[in-house]
Amino acid sequence: MIGNIQLKVCGLTSAADARAAARAGADYLGFILWPKSPRFLALEAWKKLAPDLPAGPKRVAVMVEPGVAELSSAVAAGFDFVQIHFSHTVPLAVAAEWSEFTGRSRLWLAPKLPPEMDVAAAWLPLADTFLLDTFHAGGFGGSGRTGDWAKFARHRAAHSEKTWILAGGLTPENVAAALAASGARFVDVNSGVESSPGVKNAEKLSRFAKNVGA
Numbered sequence: 001m002i003g004n005i006q007l008k009v010c011g012l013t014s015a016a017d018a019r020a021a022a023r024a025g026a027d028y029l030g031f032i033l034w035p036k037s038p039r040f041l042a043l044e045a046w047k048k049l050a051p052d053l054p055a056g057p058k059r060v061a062v063m064v065e066p067g068v069a070e071l072s073s074a075v076a077a078g079f080d081f082v083q084i085h086f087s088h089t090v091p092l093a094v095a096a097e098w099s100e101f102t103g104r105s106r107l108w109l110a111p112k113l114p115p116e117m118d119v120a121a122a123w124l125p126l127a128d129t130f131l132l133d134t135f136h137a138g139g140f141g142g143s144g145r146t147g148d149w150a151k152f153a154r155h156r157a158a159h160s161e162k163t164w165i166l167a168g169g170l171t172p173e174n175v176a177a178a179l180a181a182s183g184a185r186f187v188d189v190n191s192g193v194e195s196s197p198g199v200k201n202a203e204k205l206s207r208f209a210k211n212v213g214a
Ligand SMILES: O=C(O)c1ccccc1N[C@@H]1O[C@H](COP(=O)(O)O)[C@@H](O)[C@H]1O
Pocket: 010, 011, 030, 032, 034, 037, 038, 039, 062, 063, 064, 085, 131, 133, 140, 141, 142, 143, 144, 145, 167, 168, 169, 170, 188, 189, 190, 191, 192
């Protein structure tokens, strides 16, 4: 926690970067289990890494539309939370299955929302936490592009019983403006604190944390 802001640092692939994130004040460490990501960490690699991770921050598996077997393997591997990115066209029954499997308190839903679309009312009971990332037609996350901060503020105000995480293109340079415009109390940073995909930059991380607290 930095001031009253919770921080997740995502896209980690090494223990050294996880320690740097923890030193910067991360409450959550994210590991991307999606093979198409340039920050992909295979589950076997995660299992080797886990004993060297810093104590304290919670561990988040980031997945894209997982099947139940895949989800089951991730949960069994010791993650505290599962963040699932998915197309808005995924049937509700599939999302309900994710929720039944993890329980709503461990599930972070990250719907891929076209600009004109809001979080569907039917998804809300499935998870306690929602992550709003920038829409980009060609992918699921890690775009490095900023999103619609007013839309985030609207969702947060309309459903204040949920935890809302702001993601998408956050950097040391824009995070203070993003917090002010969105009202977010929980941010997720990824490519904005990297030297290259999957490799974090300690100087950017500490500047990001400083600006979160400013
Ligand atoms: O980073 C990825 O490659 C990725 C792939 C698939 C799903 C999620 C992914 N990353 C998530 O994207 C957001 C924002 O990233 P960025 O700051 O715009 O680079 C973040 O939640 C990551 O967890």
